[in-house]
Amino acid sequence: MASKATRAVGVDIGGTGIKAGIVDLEAGELLSDRMKVPTPRGAEPDDVLTAVRTVLDRLGVADDHDVALGVAFPAIVKNGRTLSAANVSDKWIGFEAEKFFEDGLGRDIHFANDADVAGIAEVRYGAAKGVDGLVLLTTLGTGIGSAMIYNGVLVPNTELGHLQRANHKRDAEGYAAYSAMERESLSWEQWAERLQWYYDYVEFLFSPDLFIVGGGVSKHASEFLHLLDLKTPIVPAVHRNNAGIIGAAALGLAVPGAVPAVTE
Structure with a gap:
């Protein structure tokens, strides 16, 4: 307990x-x-x-x-x-x-x-604290993890990193996780194009009120978040990879x- x-x-x-x-x-x-x-x-x-x-x-x-x-x-x-x-x-x-x-x-x-x-941390102490509506936290690392929070309540076990790409063999995390950037030696701009596809897709499916980006790469948020063009505000996790x-x-x-x- x-x-x-x-x-x-x-x-x-x-x-x-x-x-x-x-x-x-x-x-x-x-x-x-x-x-x-x-x-x-x-x-x-x-x-x-x-x-x-x-x-x-x-x-x-x-x-x-x-x-x-x-x-x-x-x-x-x-x-x-x-x-x-x-x-x-x-x-x-x-x-x-x-x-x-x-x-x-x-x-x-x-x-x-x-x-x-990670979503719990951001609700209690970070970027999602006091935010009404639907918050989607994504962790960009080896894969893409996700946490869905509605009016401060966690909806557990969402797996939005495994959204499928039509006519492609790789799912979203195989294509757009930070590990894909490292594996394929992508520039920030090239990787941001993949993230644009991903967040556009998630935005269309769920119409969130806020995106929060966590994972190890969140400490480099200034390198790529400004390259994304979304209707939904997107911010780095306050606690980054912690x-x-x-x-x-x-x-x-x-x-x-x-x-x-x-x-x-």
């Missing part, structure tokens, strides 16, 4: 890196250095668990069970099970991931989709009227 604690640990598991930090739950800020290790090649469950233990050891909280722990994972998460595996091993599909981490770490955890928890850590930690915080802390 969510608590009234003032600090918690957030772990953000991604396709290329696993990050963690201790978070001030009142301010929505890191109290510690951000610890990061590479996501193990193949990202199989046992290897990912070992990497999570490593970042918790480096933070000095591996055995501190009095501090709430939230874990963000790049998959559809329902009732503690991971139902997809876009950038991790297929062994996660249909896997009882929450129980696996709890057993492996020897403690209770809060567990949710990585983009959803949104996943902060949102995961915030799952342990009870806030009356705030975004629900579970995604079941």
Whole structure:
């Protein structure tokens, strides 16, 4: 259950890196250095668990069970099970991931989709705080994650990075994620053309009131956001690539009227 604690640990598991930090739950800020290790090649469950233990050891909280722990994972998460595996091993599909981490770490955890928890961070502490209507957060990294928030309430497990492109073999994230820019050595202008297609498509489907861009590339927002021509305002995530850590930690915080802390 969510608590009234003032600090918690957030772990953000991604396709290329696993990050963690201790978070001030009142301010929505890191109290510690951000610890990061590479996501193990193949990202199989046992290897990912070992990497999570490593970042918790480096933070000095591996055995501190009095501090709430939230874990963000790049998959559809329902009732503690991971139902997809876009950038991790297929062994996660249909896997009882929450129980696996709890057993492996020897403690209770809060567990949710990585983009959803980034959305929680931005609603509670960032660009979506106090915003009415429909907010769509997208994380641009190894893939494209998405969080849909309506009047401050999270609609969990949207997968807008997997929108299909007519007559193409690659879905949206294969074409427009930040990893595609790096893989194909695209310029900011070339990549922005792909993002224009993506956000135009999402804008047409959902008519949002605000787009928020998160993920590692959000720290370079000044290089590409101005190149996009949209009807909807689009801004970088306030917490940039730390949104996943902060949102995961915030799952342990009870806030009356705030975004629900579970995604079941």
